[in-house]
Amino acid sequence: MPLMEHPTxxxxxxxxxxxxxxxxxxDPSLARQALGGRALAVALLAARPRAVWDAPDGAxxxxxxxLAGFDLPGVSFAALAGTNPHTxxxxxxxxxxxxxxALARLGLAAVVVTGRSNTPTALFLDADxxxxxxxxxxxxxxxxxxxxxLPSHDGALVxxxxxxxxxxxxxxxxxxxHAVGPGGVALPLAAKNCFAVAARAQGEGPAPADPAALxxxxxxxxxxxxxxxxxxxxxxxxxxxxxxxxxxxxxRRMLPTRNFRETAFEAAGQLSAPGLFARLSPRAAGCPGxxxxxxxxxxxxxxxxxxxxxxxxxxxxxxxxPDLAVAAHAACRQAGLFAPGAAAxxxxxxxxxxxxxASDALLPALAALVAEGLSVSPSAMAVKGVALPAFDxxxxxxxxxxxxxxxSGPDAWGGLCLGHELLRKPVATDRFSFAGKARAVFLGExxxxxxxxLGGCPLFGLAVGLEEWALALSAVRGEGVSAAGLAGLxxxxxxxxxxxxxxxxxxxxxxxxxxxxxxxxxxxxxGIVVAPLPxxxxxxxxxxxxxxxxxxxxxxxxTQAVAALESPWPI
Amino acid sequence: MADLTAALARRFAEKLAAAGLTDPGAAVAxxxxxxxxxxxPSPHEELLAGLVDRLGVGCVLLAPPAxxxxxxxxxxxxxxxxxxxxxxxxxxxxxxxxxVIAEPTxxxxxxxxxxxxxxxLPGVGILAHGALSPEQAxxxxxxxxFAGFVKFFADFLAxxxxxxxxxxxxxxxxxxxxxxxxxPTIVPALAKGPFIDRETMxxxxxxxxxxxxxxxxxxxxxxxxxxxxxxxxxISQTGAAxxxxxxxxxxVPLDGSSCAGLTASSELAAHAALxxxxxxxxILHGHPRFAVVMSMDCEDLATCPRRERCHVDCARQRFxxxxxxxxxxxxxxxxxxxxxxxxxxxxxxxxxxVIVCGHGVFTMGANDFGDALAALCAIExxxxxxxxxxxxxxxxxx
Ligand SMILES: [Zn+2]
Ligand SMILES: [Zn+2]
Numbered sequence: 026m027p028l029m030e031h032p033t034x035x036x037x038x039x040x041x042x043x044x045x046x047x048x049x050x051x052d053p054s055l056a057r058q059a060l061g062g063r064a065l066a067v068a069l070l071a072a073r074p075r076a077v078w079d080a081p082d083g084a085x086x087x088x089x090x091x092l093a094g095f096d097l098p099g100v101s102f103a104a105l106a107g108t109n110p111h112t113x114x115x116x117x118x119x120x121x122x123x124x125x126x127a128l129a130r131l132g133l134a135a136v137v138v139t140g141r142s143n144t145p146t147a148l149f150l151d152a153d154x155x156x157x158x159x160x161x162x163x164x165x166x167x168x169x170x171x172x173x174x175l176p177s178h179d180g181a182l183v184x185x186x187x188x189x190x191x192x193x194x195x196x197x198x199x200x201x202x203h204a205v206g207p208g209g210v211a212l213p214l215a216a217k218n219c220f221a222v223a224a225r226a227q228g229e230g231p232a233p234a235d236p237a238a239l240x241x242x243x244x245x246x247x248x249x250x251x252x253x254x255x256x257x258x259x260x261x262x263x264x265x266x267x268x269x270x271x272x273x274x275x276x277r278r279m280l281p282t283r284n285f286r287e288t289a290f291e292a293a294g295q296l297s298a299p300g301l302f303a304r305l306s307p308r309a310a311g312c313p314g315x316x317x318x319x320x321x322x323x324x325x326x327x328x329x330x331x332x333x334x335x336x337x338x339x340x341x342x343x344x345x346x347p348d349l350a351v352a353a354h355a356a357c358r359q360a361g362l363f364a365p366g367a368a369a370x371x372x373x374x375x376x377x378x379x380x381x382x383a384s385d386a387l388l389p390a391l392a393a394l395v396a397e398g399l400s401v402s403p404s405a406m407a408v409k410g411v412a413l414p415a416f417d418x419x420x421x422x423x424x425x426x427x428x429x430x431x432x433s434g435p436d437a438w439g440g441l442c443l444g445h446e447l448l449r450k451p452v453a454t455d456r457f458s459f460a461g462k463a464r465a466v467f468l469g470e471x472x473x474x475x476x477x478x479l480g481g482c483p484l485f486g487l488a489v490g491l492e493e494w495a496l497a498l499s500a501v502r503g504e505g506v507s508a509a510g511l512a513g514l515x516x517x518x519x520x521x522x523x524x525x526x527x528x529x530x531x532x533x534x535x536x537x538x539x540x541x542x543x544x545x546x547x548x549x550x551x552g553i554v555v556a557p558l559p560x561x562x563x564x565x566x567x568x569x570x571x572x573x574x575x576x577x578x579x580x581x582x583x584t585q586a587v588a589a590l591e592s593p594w595p596i
Numbered sequence: 597m598a599d600l601t602a603a604l605a606r607r608f609a610e611k612l613a614a615a616g617l618t619d620p621g622a623a624v625a626x627x628x629x630x631x632x633x634x635x636x637p638s639p640h641e642e643l644l645a646g647l648v649d650r651l652g653v654g655c656v657l658l659a660p661p662a663x664x665x666x667x668x669x670x671x672x673x674x675x676x677x678x679x680x681x682x683x684x685x686x687x688x689x690x691x692x693x694x695x696v697i698a699e700p701t702x703x704x705x706x707x708x709x710x711x712x713x714x715x716x717l718p719g720v721g722i723l724a725h726g727a728l729s730p731e732q733a734x735x736x737x738x739x740x741x742f743a744g745f746v747k748f749f750a751d752f753l754a755x756x757x758x759x760x761x762x763x764x765x766x767x768x769x770x771x772x773x774x775x776x777x778x779x780p781t782i783v784p785a786l787a788k789g790p791f792i793d794r795e796t797m798x799x800x801x802x803x804x805x806x807x808x809x810x811x812x813x814x815x816x817x818x819x820x821x822x823x824x825x826x827x828x829x830x831i832s833q834t835g836a837a838x839x840x841x842x843x844x845x846x847x848v849p850l851d852g853s854s855c856a857g858l859t860a861s862s863e864l865a866a867h868a869a870l871x872x873x874x875x876x877x878x879i880l881h882g883h884p885r886f887a888v889v890m891s892m893d894c895e896d897l898a899t900c901p902r903r904e905r906c907h908v909d910c911a912r913q914r915f916x917x918x919x920x921x922x923x924x925x926x927x928x929x930x931x932x933x934x935x936x937x938x939x940x941x942x943x944x945x946x947x948x949x950v951i952v953c954g955h956g957v958f959t960m961g962a963n964d965f966g967d968a969l970a971a972l973c974a975i976e977x978x979x980x981x982x983x984x985x986x987x988x989x990x991x992x993x994x
Binding site for chain 2: 245247248250251252253254255257258259260261265269270271272273276297298299300445447448449450451452453454460461464465468492495496507508509510512569
């Protein structure tokens with residue numbers, strides 16, 4: 026059944042070279058094919074001629090999720106898509122916070138930024154239209170200065186000095202709270218001399234077609250979130266953020282330690298999030314309307330690290346100093362460095378040097394990374410040029426596959442494997458087996474792409490499934506959308522990304538993990554054996570994943586799959 | 597690979613029979629790896645294969661329910677189509693309703709299953725799918741059977757009170773009652789506490805979990821159990837089968853010094869709150885069916901303005917005999933049972949048990965699970981007697 030077009034959605038095209046912005050009614054056929062968020066952002070990208078990431082005609086697309094304007098729990102995200110500076114293929118990442126909601130409430134389905142401004146610029150959108158604001162010196166100062174230079178807003182995305190220096194480790198910050206990675210994500214925007222995007226949209230969201238049904242969908246989502254231990258439980262992300270995961274990865278012997286040479290860290294007990302929280306008493310903060318806010322702000326305005334940054338700024342470097350990790354994270358936040366990637370790079374250098382980084386060398390080393398700018402070469406423990414997140418792939422085989430095949434680089438939440446392999450949701454699976462994992466990654470990626478297209482928080486994938494998304498979307502649109510139909514949307518979105526990657530020359534060799542994981546054992550103990558990943562089984566699972574995705578043996582979409590892509594949207 | 601898949605399919609078909617959800621050999625499981633495998637030959641192979649294909653899932657289970665579930669679901673399907681709307685709390689949390697499939701075609705079944713985890717095909721059985729693992733489908737079959745049971749008996753009592761039982765409902769009720777399993781009267785002896793080391797404690801928990809399932813006081817994949825050993829709460833993991841607990845328990849420090857409880861049961865917060873209020877060490881939580889049915893029985897049901905909300909928000913102080921009935925949803929939400937259940941169970945110097953409306957029963961024991969299991973049995977047995985007494989049917993005639 027075709028989906029109704031969003032009645033008010035426009036696409037805003039901004040050419041920073043000329044300063045001309047024009048607002049166009051969204052093409053109805055595109056609106057049908059790509060609802061919003063990630064699906065729309067990558068569809069717009071795919072429809073443009075290929076461009077290198079720093080070319081003026083290359084586009085950076087920001088698209089709020091199709092449901093981001095509505096009052097639903099954990100649903101305010103936008104997607105950012107552009108050319109990946111590491112691969113030349115697709116870069117599509119989730120943007121948390123208020124920006125997606127504000128853009129949606131301004132009636133925008135997407136903002137397409139092209140060109141290059143002569144001076145450092147911020148893009149500001151409100152009900153009066155769009156303005157290009159000179160950022161002046163604030164662009165080269167910390168992210169706080171750039172944020173403070175913006176007019177009052179509901180959501181903002183800011184790059185920092187690392188992006189200005191052209192660092193492949195440059196990340197973005199959303200609302201000053203959320204690190205948006207991976208490293209390099211800020212570069213396509215910074216290449217346009219654009220260092221901030223912010224929006225203000227006072228007032229209510231759009232009216233759903235069926236308010237009662239939307240209330241029902243909201244209630245269903247809230248119930249499931251409340252019933253999810255990982256989100257709302259006493260040890261959950263709503264209490265400690267994703268740093269809560271460190272105790273779990275430590276207990277499962279999959280805590281990346283000393284540049285992934287080890288999978289257990291002798292000092293992990295000192296890094297338990299509750300200890301840090303007891304000392305710092307941070308307040309919770311998060312995205313608008315989130316029932317389980319996962320960010321935590323200290324009395325002096327510092328933002329505590331999320332799980333990946335927390336783990337990599339400690340165990341990965343062989344360091345066990347919580348306060349140092351918090352300080353290092355603050356430095357990364359100001360510099361606009363993506364902390365996990367920066368830590369991974371330093372861990373690799375420490376291994377090459379044959380000794381752990383001294384704790385008093387961490388902060389100077391991070392500052393030096395910013396100064397190195399463009400000349401930083403990527404960490405070896407990376408996929409598609411992006412450092413691996415804080416879960417050792419030898420400890421969860423579905424996760425290992427999903428890290429290898431992620432279209433924009435390794436994303437721990439991209440195939441939802443953490444749900445079943447570690448957090449036992451929706452059901453526990455054997456983490457040391459590839460059996461059924463190709464299908465799990467395929468389905469998980471589809472579901473994650475759906476959530477990212479509707480504006481959902483990736484973490485909510487632990488509780489909210491396609492059934493609930495279908496209820497919410499049906500209520501908003503006033504026509505039946507099925508879970509299976511939505512899965513088709515996710516499948517199509519990933520295939521579009523694969524198509525962009527294939528055009529850029531990415532193939533099967535890019536869907537692989539560093540050799541270490543197939544050759545070296547992890548740190549076994551406590552009844553848990555951490556063996557090298559079985560190479561043959563990994564290859565078989567990857568081949569099965571390719572078949573499910575409609576890819577050839579080189580990981581590129583088959584003719585039939587591409588033909589299916591041109592057909593009307595399968596909802 | 598194909599042999600492994602067939603073995604997996606057979607294992608889950610057998611698991612359904614072992615759980616009493618189907619008669620032996622009745623279930624059919626279709627599992628897909630690189631090839632589709634069936635647990636046994638079946639006239640419904642085409643339907644199942646079509647569903648696996650259309651839904652893009654890894655497994656579809658067809659479970660013709662054993663009695664009394666067959667009589668129950670056939671009746672509910674006939675009277676409630678196009679969907680059975682259960683009122684118990686877990687089903688409301690994790691399901692939305694149970695669609696009744698109008699005809700045995702791939703199209704009709706796929707339409708129902710594309711929006712729900714499980715559905716009922718009259719004359720054939722419960723259909724459920726698992727995207728990742730057959731275990732998901734198994735859990736769904738179990739949930740459908742439980743939800744149907746509770747709804748059937750709860751609605752019958754309400755209809756009887758209202759004088760609205762028709763001949764069909766009466767006949768179905770008689771048929772279901774004839775095949776009810778016996779009440780859990782004989783409580784097996786369990787390991788004596790207090791347990792002072794982890795190994796003994798974990799073994800005692802595994803034993804108590806198995807006994808709870810064997811007595812029919814909970815379906816394997818639901819319920820939870822904990823023991824407080826010197827400020828460290830050992831608790832079953834979320835989604836752990838109570839009769840397969842070894843390796844599926846978390847040790848959670850009650851001082852909040854670790855996030856080890858991240859994978860613990862969704863009722864960790866309730867168990868921890870209870871531990872803080874009550875000196876007893878052992879907590880057992882099951883879903884005994886008549887206790888759940890009776891918790892949903894309220895004299896005010898017909899007129900109560902909060903009729904649809906009473907499982908989370910009932911204004912009345914209610915009891916089943918001596919046992920209090922409290923509202924509360926699964927988990928930590930504002931209406932979570934973490935706020936209602938622990939104070940009620942710890943009240944009066946420690947009650948034997950509390951029923952959470954439309955959900956299940958929590959019981960406690962001072963040093964081991966013996967008293968907790970006995971209380972769970974006693975509450976279910978007495979609720980069952982109360983149920984039939986309320987209908988004017990002496991229990992011994994059943
Ligand atoms: Zn329960
Ligand atoms: Zn009531």
